Amino acid sequence: MAVYEHTYKRYSGELTPTWSRFLIIPRHAYRAVFQSKLFMAFFVACFIAPLVFAILIYLHHNVNALGILQASVDEIVPINGSFFQTLIGIQGILAFFLTLLVGPPLVSRDLTNNGLPLYLCRPFSRAEYVIGKMSVVIILSSLITWVPGLLLFLFQAYLEGGGWLKDNLWIAYAIWSSSWVWIILFALLSQAISAWVKWRVVASAALLGVYFISTVIGGIINGLFRTRLGNLISLGALLANVTAGLFRTFTPTDTDVQEFRNGRVVRQVLINQPPLWSHWLMLALICLFCLWLLYTRVRAYEVVR
């Protein structure tokens, strides 16, 4: 079908492997995403925390630099599981805002413009479509969570030397797995909401609401009933506790301040947290619900019954 010939001819060249075709969606989506200056600025800002943490690791191992700062090693934050947990906590929140910027229009635009039949009339399944759309969020979120996290881990292992890497390999696993928990949850939530709410602004507001309102309601339940069962409906608490579990800092009990006088805690009690497995279970249920929402909505044509 050469331009000069102006005639229809079949394509007889090579085809791309089927498994890799879902990656076509993020590649084309990034063209539009990175055209936004706001997004570019935000994306660059997402690397400030890893940079600060890298400096802290560097200072930890550089006696000369500590001398210039007139500080000792003890005064610098220790480089352990909690150090990386803090990093993942910060980057996880940033990943949420990144999802807020990128995620909501991904499916809703296709639904608004009847774009789904165009995808699904090709050798491209509904699952590949959803994975492709999710990977727009997943790839970007990975770049600001577990990728810098693992790089910092390797940086620390390189500077520390000896058997540190071997002794702390579990931290690398915790960085990787906890990041994926955050990423998958946000990606699924954003796509499920995007599939049900066609208007981008409303979809963004809904995503923000799901995260913060659930956290607020969970906090209210905890406060009113002197319990920690509210954590199970708070996305923030669920993610924090699961991350703590992976970084081995999860405690089965939590202190609840019952009396506070003249700036001092007068009375506090220990309250049992729901077991860690219940947090995992809740996250799994939320993810399954999102998948069900996507399954019902992502169709070439809606059949009105």
Added chain:
Amino acid sequence: MAATMESQSNTLEPVAQLPSDNVQPVIELDGLSVQFGKRQILKDLRANLRGRSIGLLGPNGAGKTTLIHTLLGFHPASSGTARVLGHDIVTDDPKQLLAQIGYMPERDSFIAKMTCVHFVRLMGELSGLPSEAALERAHEALFYVGLGEARYRTIDTYSLGMKQLAKLAQAIVHGPRLIILDEPTNGLDPPTRTRMIRLIREIRDGGHARIMLSSHLLRDVEECCDEILILKDGFIAAHCDLEEERKANRKFLEMEMRGDTHAFVEEVGKLGCEYALTGERRLKLVLQEGVEIRDFYRLAAEHQVQIRRLNYKKDSLEDIFLKAMETNAGFNAQGSKFKVENKN
């Protein structure tokens, strides 16, 4: 006695031979039924479609679009199956089939915030073309459909006609073996419609792809298609090879007369001709073998009827369509004959 087509027990078999049985069918409908909830949309469709360009006709709600969607795998078959280009839509891997199909949807469908060339390239890549090849063919396809100069504009800024052409470009970018066009001339002005029809005919005549065209417009189908499938209430109301129909020597005769037409028409019926009387003076009839024009003049003279006008008229698509609409659904497509059955 004024007999009409409706009151006659007319069984036309065969009007025309379908394309030779040795040609591999493009689409084989094998008892295909589709049900949404309790409502049955397609009912036991059976036909072998072999044409270079297949027209899908039927009134609103007949099931045309549902049939297309089912062939594309958008809706599951509730019973029966269909084979498209030899691939079974129920049992075979749909990706194998979909890689060989280009689909132009009826409704406005595009990907927002994209230039047209970017959009068509994306569609090419999703069909399996490597990025560079997809870009090259996107440019070519857009030039081919006549959007070459406008290819860097976003589709949101296109007119309705341009959007239709863009949809055609995305349907052909990957060079499919079968192109399914759902109402391709909807909302087009006459010049754009002419262009669209010309493109469809060019693709058909090029022989590189088969076409299935669904339309309400008989003229479009008549201009582009050589085989027709008419649906009515989810059944096949008629199935014929239009090309053969055109070539066939079954002449329709239109007659305008004055005088005692009743007796004359009765005599015409006795000659074995199928006929329809419209009003008191106009008679449409099908010439049977062995019956000649002078027989009518002879009968007219005997009954003192004046034949004021006499025209030959081949069976047009409109005739076929109208006749199919008059019939009860229940076309028994054995894949080789055109047959319209009357409820009476």
